[in-house]
Amino acid sequence: MNWQDKCVLVTGAGGFIGSHLVEALVEREARVRAFVHYNSRNDWGNLCFLPADRLERVDILMGDITDPRFVDAAVEGCACVFHLAALIGIPYSYIAPSSYVATNVGGTLNVLEAVRRYGVPRMVHTSTSETYGTAQYAPIDEEHPLQGQSPYSASKIGADKLAESYYRSFEVPVATIRPFNTYGPRQSARAVIPTISSQLLAGKETIELGSLDPQRDFTFVKDTARGFIAVAECDGALGQVINVGNGKTISIGELAETLVRLVNPKARIVSSEERVRPEKSEVMKLICNNEKAAALTGWRPQVSLEEGLKETVDFIREHLDLYQVDQYTV
Numbered sequence: 001m002n003w004q005d006k007c008v009l010v011t012g013a014g015g016f017i018g019s020h021l022v023e024a025l026v027e028r029e030a031r032v033r034a035f036v037h038y039n040s041r042n043d044w045g046n047l048c049f050l051p052a053d054r055l056e057r058v059d060i061l062m063g064d065i066t067d068p069r070f071v072d073a074a075v076e077g078c079a080c081v082f083h084l085a086a087l088i089g090i091p092y093s094y095i096a097p098s099s100y101v102a103t104n105v106g107g108t109l110n111v112l113e114a115v116r117r118y119g120v121p122r123m124v125h126t127s128t129s130e131t132y133g134t135a136q137y138a139p140i141d142e143e144h145p146l147q148g149q150s151p152y153s154a155s156k157i158g159a160d161k162l163a164e165s166y167y168r169s170f171e172v173p174v175a176t177i178r179p180f181n182t183y184g185p186r187q188s189a190r191a192v193i194p195t196i197s198s199q200l201l202a203g204k205e206t207i208e209l210g211s212l213d214p215q216r217d218f219t220f221v222k223d224t225a226r227g228f229i230a231v232a233e234c235d236g237a238l239g240q241v242i243n244v245g246n247g248k249t250i251s252i253g254e255l256a257e258t259l260v261r262l263v264n265p266k267a268r269i270v271s272s273e274e275r276v277r278p279e280k281s282e283v284m285k286l287i288c289n290n291e292k293a294a295a296l297t298g299w300r301p302q303v304s305l306e307e308g309l310k311e312t313v314d315f316i317r318e319h320l321d322l323y324q325v326d327q328y329t330v
Helices: 017-025 044-050 068-075 090-095 097-118 151-170 192-201 221-232 252-263 291-297 305-318
Strands: 007-011 033-036 060-063 080-083 123-126 174-180 181-183 206-209 218-220 241-244 268-271
Touching: 007 068, 017 033, 017 044, 017 218, 017 221, 017 291, 033 044, 044 068, 068 097, 080 218, 080 221, 090 097, 090 151, 097 123, 097 151, 123 151, 123 221, 174 221, 174 305, 181 221, 181 305, 192 206, 192 252, 206 252, 218 221, 218 305, 221 241, 221 291, 241 291, 252 268, 252 305
Parallel strands: 007 033, 007 080, 033 060, 080 123, 123 174, 174 241, 181 218, 206 268
Antiparallel strands: none
């Protein structure tokens, strides 16, 4: 697909992955509408980290994904919609589950309806590897059963099934991308790699984490952004769910030790009871089977974990003031 001068909407554009996707689309000379959650501070989130010459080519829309009229206006006239807007923090979903249903399910319905109304040629809906729950087999392919092990994952399963239903019922041209754990510059302290890195960079020698046993498949954010674009460009992806992940796994404890070696070898890792998730809710193992993405779109990860961690640590070092290392961020 030639993105030059194509009008493209990115919901959740102020988020971690969304901001990198916006940047990648601008680099391809698309005309990007960046849908950012409204706030009275006029805060554009992670879009503020884009270079000025790229940001000036972005049309920023501030609104709420749960408002169908605003979503409708944002979608009109677009050639492609990337839907990333969502509540994503798993611990917070234990506290406020109804807000996850309203945003993740209701917001997705609003986008699908608008895409249907205006006959948008392509939509990419964002899922998550959390919809698989703890692996029943590994690596996890797209046929793996779905398990709602947290209110967050349950809301995303609902949103995914809505996207599937609109493809089957109304022929809405939607593809679902299912990223595994994405990391990189701009990620908040809610995620494990910034949690560890920020504590180390602040000089703490006792690093508090939750359970050290879960295994995760980490993909660098620029690879994930390329995955979104690859899925959007692929006609064969319509009506499909496509995993985007590195295909390798590492335990949280091993990850922490890797970061300790990179930043402060004197530090030690401890498991804090406050940070441990409910036993039946914790997903113990995620590893991606990315063969479908490779076969359909040609996408494969390009950045190694060590390369990505170094770039991430450099960003956090430069912006340590953004991370409240003495607080547990949910």
